[in-house]
Amino acid sequence: MSKPRIATCSLAGCFGCHMSVLDIDERLLELVDVVEFDKSPITDIKKFDGRCRIGLIEGGCANEENVAVLRAFRRHCDILVSLGDCATMGGIPALRNLVPIDECFREAYIDGPSTHNPAKIIPRDVELPLLLDKVRPAHEIVRIDYLLPGCPPSADAIWAAVTALLSDKPIDLPYQLIKYD
Amino acid sequence: MSDRFTITVDGREIPAAPGQTILAAAQASGIYIPRLCHMDGIEPVGACRVCTVRANGRVVAACTQPATASMVVQSQTDELVSWRRQLVEMLFVEGNHFCMFCEKSGSCELQGLAYRLGIAAPRYESIWPRREVDASHPDIILDRNRCILCGRCERTSRDLDGKHVFGFVGRGIHKRLAVNARARLADTGADVTDLAIGACPVGAILRKNRAYRTPVGDRPFDREPIGAPVETRAELTINGGPAS
Structure with missing residues (x-):
């Protein structure tokens, strides 16, 4: 029987949650014995190769590309896990939700103290993904099966969650592993 | 006090005194009822409703509702925890x-x-x-x-x-x-x-x-849930001798 596949992505996140995945240290060897990594920044595989058992979602949705990737993950994965505060609550990128979007653009491209843009052009190229009105947690875009908060979730929390899911057991995290920071 | 009486909280019989709130009576016996707007030492106002319990079936704020003789209080029910x-x-x-x-x-x-x-x-x-x-x-x-x-x-x-x-x-x-x-x-x-x-x-x-003077891992809620000291203190009291 083929090994279950795991896919991961970093949407509007900082890759800190992926660092925490790597932080499971030597248990990574145990993991690759029992799973195959599909689309993931860890393998640098860009496209889904097949049906995945678990999709780990880092980051919320800040733009249309994040939404497209997240929807692709929902289509290709049996179980989606929101990994970390950005995916579960919006996180640091959601700080821009406190500022109207045109003000964000002006600050980024025109008024910023280190910005040189004498023509005062705000880029509107089709190559650039359109920003959403607000940064949104993953579960506001697609159905998410499990939420694992933390900034980032600790390696132990990720390990406990992934191994439970792979063995069809309920995720039962001890109090010390649930953190919002 | 001569006119002390008992109430039950989640099936446990505990002592209470006239004028004492449900929350205070429960806390004195090592039962933690969650709360945010109330803290020891100031007048309770019942603003946040996190301490909501059922007292004789009625929904009340435990921080403001006085305990009365033989009152039956429910706190850790699925309904109340969900609220x-x-x-x-x-x-x-x-x-x-x-x-x-x-x-x-x-x-x-x-x-x-x-x-x-x-x-x-x-x-x-x-x-x-x-x-x-x-x-x-x-x-x-x-x-x-x-x-x-x-x-x-x-x-x-x-x-x-x-x-x-x-x-x-x-x-x-x-x-x-x-x-x-x-x-x-x-x-x-x-x-x-x-x-x-x-x-x-x-x-x-x-x-x-x-800011950030206490290292992560040593902060109050890193190891123990909020309310744990209320529950621990009571255990120590009970183990230390009969409740008077």
Whole structure:
């Protein structure tokens, strides 16, 4: 029987949650014995190769590309896990939700103290993904099966969650592993 | 006291005295009823409703409702825990709570309650309100993004500090914390030694220049859930001898 596949992505996140995945240290060897990594920044595989058992979602949705990737993950994965505060609550990128979007653009491209843009052009190229009105947690875009908060979730929390899911057991995290920071 | 009586909380019979609230009686016997707007030493007001219990079947705030003889109180039922969860989640989405960089993280009572209630993320959509930060005071910062309108600072300043530094303005969703000056906290009589400054359960009122002093792992709610000291103290009392 083929090994279950795991896919991961970093949407509007900082890759800190992926660092925490790597932080499971030597248990990574145990993991690759029992799973195959599909689309993931860890393998640098860009496209889904097949049906995945678990999709780990880092980051919320800040733009249309994040939404497209997240929807692709929902289509290709049996179980989606929101990994970390950005995916579960919006996180640091959601700080821009406190500022109207045109003000964000002006600050980024025109008024910023280190910005040189004498023509005062705000880029509107089709190559650039359109920003959403607000940064949104993953579960506001697609159905998410499990939420694992933390900034980032600790390696132990990720390990406990992934191994439970792979063995069809309920995720039962001890109090010390649930953190919002 | 001769006119003491007993009540039952979640099936456990505990002593209570006339005038004592359900929350106080429960706490004296080592039963923690979650709360945010109440703290020991100030007058309870029943604002946050996190301490909601059923007393003889009626829904009441345990922090304000006096215990009466033979009262039957339910606290840890699925229904009440679910309501508490919803209340805490609503407080999260109503303000701007960024635990990952908040100085109060690890000792924040809102966060601690969310941990204790097993909340992974709020189920509601965040409002992302625009709220004012007042950093005018040399020793105190007032960040309304994190304010949950519990009123602990207001009552503490008024009743314990005798100062009336804080108060509320507006109603409903427009309600916000105001200070007793034209605009700035610096122009009030607030002092860093005021008890009101330490009364804030969240990171809305903080002393400056003290951030992140306690390492992650050693903060109050890193190892033990909020309320654990109430439960532990009672265990020690019970083990130390018969309750008098």
